[in-house]
Structure formats: structure tokens, C-alpha cells
Amino acid sequence: MASVSSIEELIDSLRQLPGIGPKAAQRMAYQLLTSDKETASRLGNALLNAVKNVKRCPRCNNLTDKDVCKYCSSIHRDDSLLCVVETVADMMVIEQSLSWNGRYFILMGRLSPLNGIGPNELELGHLIDRASEPEVKEVVIATSFTAEGEATALAITELLAKHTPHVKVTRIAKGIPAGAELEYTDVNTVAQAMLNRRIRENN
Numbered sequence: 226m227a228s229v230s231s232i233e234e235l236i237d238s239l240r241q242l243p244g245i246g247p248k249a250a251q252r253m254a255y256q257l258l259t260s261d262k263e264t265a266s267r268l269g270n271a272l273l274n275a276v277k278n279v280k281r282c283p284r285c286n287n288l289t290d291k292d293v294c295k296y297c298s299s300i301h302r303d304d305s306l307l308c309v310v311e312t313v314a315d316m317m318v319i320e321q322s323l324s325w326n327g328r329y330f331i332l333m334g335r336l337s338p339l340n341g342i343g344p345n346e347l348e349l350g351h352l353i354d355r356a357s358e359p360e361v362k363e364v365v366i367a368t369s370f371t372a373e374g375e376a377t378a379l380a381i382t383e384l385l386a387k388h389t390p391h392v393k394v395t396r397i398a399k400g401i402p403a404g405a406e407l408e409y410t411d412v413n414t415v416a417q418a419m420l421n422r423r424i425r426e427n428n
Contacts, residue, residue, distance in 0.1 A: 232258070284355070286331040286348070288313055296329055303327045304360035309352065309381060310367045311335050311374065319367065327365070330355050335368060335377040347377070349384055356389045363393040370399050 232254060239250035257265035281287070282294035289295070296302065296316075306327025310316045311334060319325050332347045344350075356364050366381055368374040378396060385394050400418030401410050 281333075285329045286333055286351075287316065287329065301326070304358075305362040306365065307356060307361050307363070308365045308367050311369060311377070315367065315369075332368070332377070335371075335373045336380055337373050344380065344384075349381065352381065353384060353388045356385055356392055361389075361392055363395060364389075365395050365397060367397045 236250045236254045239245055239253050240247060278290040279288050282289045282297055284293055284297040287294040287296060303326050307330055308325060308327055309330050311332050313331055316329050316331055330352050334342055334347055336342060364385055366378045368378045382394050385392060398421040400421050401414060
């Protein structure tokens with residue numbers, strides 16, 4: 226069997242990245258190897274360094290090269306609020322919204338029995354331990370509004386009700402996105418928007 230060339234191995238590796246197809250991977254590989262070798266070397270070194278040093282934060286599961294991630298070590302965050310998300314990417318979206326100043330717990334996935342992902346794989350016991358800390362007053366469940374995300378939210382709600390009855394459990398609201406026209410919005414989204422309606426205060 227013919228051995229895989231270095232170029233083919235690079236292209237195949239780039240294809241493993243989310244959203245990168247064969248043509249994009251090929252363009253990226255040739256760009257790095259022909260006109261931007263310095264960037265390629267820096268990228269390779271940065272990747273090797275990250276793989277070697279980055280680990281999970283013991284408090285929230287965020288990725289960090291420190292003992293504790295910057296969100297858990299910050300003294301400016303509200304210890305009474307804990308937001309549960311599926312992934313680091315989800316956490317970053319919330320951070321970019323500038324709407325949250327509490328702590329996080331990252332599940333690193335969601336319940337998916339067909340894929341062998343159950344409560345143990347999501348370390349829900351670790352979540353219960355975090356929610357049981359005396360400072361925590363509210364847990365906000367911010368999992369996706371997919372079938373699996375909803376199942377995960379329900380499982381977490383039931384666990385928290387059983388183990389931390391003193392903690393308030395809330396779910397992020399869902400509804401019509403900004404800029405969307407009602408006419409073209411699906412009926413389930415409209416229904417949720419009606420259920421999650423709030424009083425509009427006069428200025």
C-alpha cells in the first residue's frame with residue numbers, strides 16, 4: 226500500500242475541522258506550504274503547545290492552561306449564579322452577548338443514548354456538587370433547543386430538584402429572533418414566543 230504523503234496528511238487533517246470541506250482544506254494546505262510557511266510553522270507550534278498544556282478547568286470544565294480558568298478565578302463574577310451550557314463554544318456566545326456575569330458549568334456534550342452519552346459521560350454528579358455549594362442560588366440551564374438539548378435540560382432539572390431543592394432552576398427563554406418577520410417564522414417558535422412573553426414597560 227502506498228504511503229500517504231505529507232501534503233495529503235495535512236489536507237486530511239484540515240478536513241477534520243468543522244466546516245472545512247475537501248477543497249477548502251486543499252486551499253489552506255497549499256497556502257500554508259507555498260506563500261506562508263512562517264505562519265504554518267507558528268500554527269504548528271501553537272497547536273503542539275496547546276495540545277501539551279491545555280486541560281479542563283476542575284471547576285467548570287472550560288479549557289485552560291492554568292490551574293483554574295479565567296472565568297472561575299475572576300473575583301468580579303457573581304458566585305450565586307451558575308449557567309449550564311453544552312460546549313465551550315456555547316459559553317463563548319453567552320460571554321460575547323455581555324448579558325451574563327455569573328459562573329459556568331460546561332457539560333462537554335448533551336444526553337444522547339443512541340451515541341452512548343448518558344449522565345455519567347456528562348459528569349452530572351460534578352454539576353450537582355457545584356450546584357450544592359452554599360453560594361449558588363440559581364442555576365440557569367442554557368442547553369440547545371434540540372430534542373437532545375431539551376432532554377438534557379429536563380434531566381438536569383430533575384436532578385437539581387432532588388439534590389439541591391434550595392436552588393432556583395431556570396431555563397433560558399426562546400422565541401422569535403431579532404430581525405425576523407413573524408410571517409416567515411415557524412409555528413413552534415411563535416408558540417414559544419407567546420408562552421415566554423413579558424410585560425413591555427413604558428419609557
